[in-house]
Structure formats: structure tokens, C-alpha cells
Amino acid sequence: MPDATDAAEIIGTHHYTVAGMTCSHCALSVHAEVSELAAVDAVDVDLASGRLIVTGARIDDDAVRAAVAEAGYEVV
Numbered sequence: 001m002p003d004a005t006d007a008a009e010i011i012g013t014h015h016y017t018v019a020g021m022t023c024s025h026c027a028l029s030v031h032a033e034v035s036e037l038a039a040v041d042a043v044d045v046d047l048a049s050g051r052l053i054v055t056g057a058r059i060d061d062d063a064v065r066a067a068v069a070e071a072g073y074e075v076v
Contacts, residue, residue: 041055
């Protein structure tokens with residue numbers, strides 16, 4: 001079983017920019033879709049900047065992009 005040091009090494013924070021969000025509902029949709037990914041521990045979406053920050057263990061960038069697309073937006 002991995003110890004706390006091993007776990008800390010695989011948990012990371014990934015930054016993305018999402019295009020097309022224009023309202024709080026847009027940001028909530030992106031947040032909901034990305035939050036459903038198995039490896040995700042935390043999601044922060046900033047509507048004004050289009051910033052998306054995803055924290056978790058072994059985050060799959062392609063899965064994040066697909067979740068954003070499922071919400072109707074695009075990672076740029």
C-alpha cells in the first residue's frame with residue numbers, strides 16, 4: 001500500500017482555459033461534468049477568465065477535454 005508521500009507525488013493540479021462560457025450556468029455545467037471524472041478531487045471554474053483548475057490523482061487531460069466538450073464547451 002502506498003504511503004502518504006507516494007500519494008502526494010501522484011496528486012496534481014492541472015490548469016485549462018475553457019472557451020465559450022458566458023454565464024454562471026455555463027460554469028456550473030463544466031464543473032458538473034468534470035467533477036464526475038473518477039480521478040478528480042476538486043474543480044474550480046472561473047467564469048470571467050475561463051479558467052478551469054482540476055485537482056486529483058492521475059488526471060487524464062483527454063478525459064477532462066471530453067468532459068468539457070460534453071458540457072458544450074472547448075478547452076483551448
